[in-house]
Amino acid sequence: MSDLFQPPDGYAPRSAWQRGCSACGACCSAPDIAALGKPLGVPCVHLGAGCLCRIYEGRPAVCRNYQPDWVCGEVAPLPTLQARIERFLDIYGLLEPEPSESPDHG
Ligand code: SF4
Numbered sequence: 223m224s225d226l227f228q229p230p231d232g233y234a235p236r237s238a239w240q241r242g243c244s245a246c247g248a249c250c251s252a253p254d255i256a257a258l259g260k261p262l263g264v265p266c267v268h269l270g271a272g273c274l275c276r277i278y279e280g281r282p283a284v285c286r287n288y289q290p291d292w293v294c295g296e297v298a299p300l301p302t303l304q305a306r307i308e309r310f311l312d313i314y315g316l317l318e319p320e321p322s323e324s325p326d327h328g
């Protein structure tokens with residue numbers, strides 16, 4: 223059985239204690255979630271104080287099926303939700319480039 227907490231090559235091994243959700247809010251904020259009409263990079267409208275879900279009992283299947291994995295160890299220790307969002311998006315290659323990095327129009 224694969225270990226969801228085993229990071230891919232190039233990432234530091236995660237500590238053994240980080241094996242579950244610590245309610246950091248990143249996975250409720252960074253990805254786009256079609257079932258909720260939630261765009262990329264903004265907190266879900268149902269995310270409440272302490273990064274807890276305000277509709278936990280009625281949350282959609284996509285949320286129920288989400289499992290903590292090695293990414294949690296990369297994002298959860300970061301000090302702010304915004305930092306956690308950006309790290310999550312960066313891991314998945316979804317971080318917008320800096321505004322100064324405008325496309326080369328030739
Ligand atoms: S990213 Fe991981 S630790 Fe953070 S809320 Fe989601 S499952 Fe929990």
Ligand code: SF4
Nearest residue numbers: 250266268269275285
């Ligand atoms: S519905 Fe709840 S669990 Fe799902 S993304 Fe929103 S806050 Fe997170």
